Amino acid sequence: MNRFTRAAVAAAVVCALHGAAQAQTILRWGDVVGGSHPQVQMIDRVAAEVKAKTGGRVEIQAFAGGQIGGSRDMIEAVANGSQQLVTEGAANFGAWIPSISVVEAPYIWRDPQHLIKALNGPLLAQYNEQLVKARGMRILGAVYYGTRHVTTSTKAVNTLADMKGLKLRVPENDVFKAMAESWGARPTPMNFNELYLALKQGVVDGQENPLPTIKSGKFHEVQKYLVLSGHIMTPRLVVVNDATWQKVAAADRKAVEDVLKAQMAWADSQIIAQEKTLVDEFKAAGVTVLQPDVAEWRKATLAAVPPKFEAKWGKGTYESIANMK
Template sequence: MSTLTKRAFVLGSAVAGAVVSMPSVLRAQATVLRWGEMLPTTHPQVQMVERIAKQVKEKTSGRVDIQSFPAGQLGSGKDMMESVASGALTMTTDGAAALSSFLPQLSVVEAPYLWRDSAHMTKVAKAPVFAQMNAELEKKRGMRMAAVTYYGKRHLTTGTKVVKSAADVAGLKLRVPPVDTFRAMVEAWGAKATPVNFNELYLALSQGAVDGQENPLPTIHSAKLQEVQKHLILTGHIITPRLIIVNTDFWKSLNDADRTIVEAAIADGVVWQDQELANQEASLVATLKAAGMSVTEPDMDSFRKPVLDSVPKQFESKWGKGTWDALASL
């Protein structure tokens, strides 16, 4: 054996011995889970991800490392969902209607005036129709819905126009997510639906590219939309779920023990986040009013009736015959 070969062997043996003597948590490379979010760090959804990451790291002794990328760092919501489907990103959270670009019938889960309250909405996760959608999403796009979270009750805001009924929004440019059901709802009110990505919304409102928008109170507040919107109209038109989605191949690659830990952490995180959002909703009307917004309780029927008269019929072929009624009766 040559001197060089011997030296290499001795060095290699020394390194190997050091590796063997290292604690296993340091020896093994952590499984990294990258989780992208559109929302700012101040939103409970992002704080939920951080809580999940902390719990998973503790319970797995560092074997699984969840890295959070909030505030649209990794692109638009659609960009991140595409990345989860391809495996470039492990997880993200988005609305059911947005996810319908991958599975059209999913938009029914975020349909206007479907859910009576948040408790009614959370029943969807155990509904047979939801399990069927999840199986189809996995088969077609390689990702699955790991959990349903409560995102809040959506309300309308405007920059200059006082709104007391749907007639008052006729002709207004209202920002909607780039989703067909949201466009149909706003058009049923007589307004001009204007799709804008969420990370561009503050600027669009400040520059007058759109006259108003609709979102849950915690989203309005965490994104500081009260700085560029004068009027809050408590329409409560959609009780919104957001879905935690994960790349299927990654999910299956986790060993059973680690997958169970991640599932438990997600379940705990969702319970915390849902309660935190409910708590915020209870106080944010007063907070936004103190920040200078006027608050109006409008004629609810004027908003509800034109939507229910047109939207369920318009999307029946997309959602599946009887799906709306099945979910409404849960």
């Protein structure tokens, strides 16, 4: 091999090594929630730490506030691989795992700790296996989104009877629609990123979401009443396109998983902390806070919703999860 050939080979090796060093996996992570919400901050925190720990080999790009679509759009995009990551409510994956919507059922969780413990253990692993097989999506973890309450624009809701006929925005899934119907309300499924304007313009009479989401979405600016119904504790799932995930080097996947676990715990703590202070903050902003008889709401909801979905969830599933230690 003459010196010119050796030089050419050496240059080719250097270029190849440089290309390998620069090889990068880009994960586009979407969320319908925006603003300063802790689960949006979580994405940014994960992205920064993962970039550092992988030497830039894995780059996470955040698209919050519904920038790249609504809930259904982004779940479909993750399934087909055009988007790689999404944070979404568990019930919204019910199209592929019918039984999973039980974890977002009304009054199933005792407290946030009950939810967090149950959904980062064997129960989640069971749903994960089904989702990978059904649609090629993998659950990386579950986060506590908060305890959901009703807000209304003009109508004070002091008893459950006051919900009759109220046009209530709900997420686009059957459990929430059935719940609203059990209250006598008129459920109106709608993309989250359309909600603020719909409330402002009176397209819907009210909505239901956790307190931190009400704050980050600025819904308290266009809602007069906050009704502390506490009807659902929502788990949200961080889900990745599995084909893309399997192409990431094992060491880098481990780095992402470790960072995500720590930052999900951080986000959970932020949500729980905000829930302790936001009622007073909303009162100070002029929102009228109402405390209904939750037992009345619970009775009406549980008489209608679990029986309606028992075939989908499995007989006794609601009760077994509710009674988990």
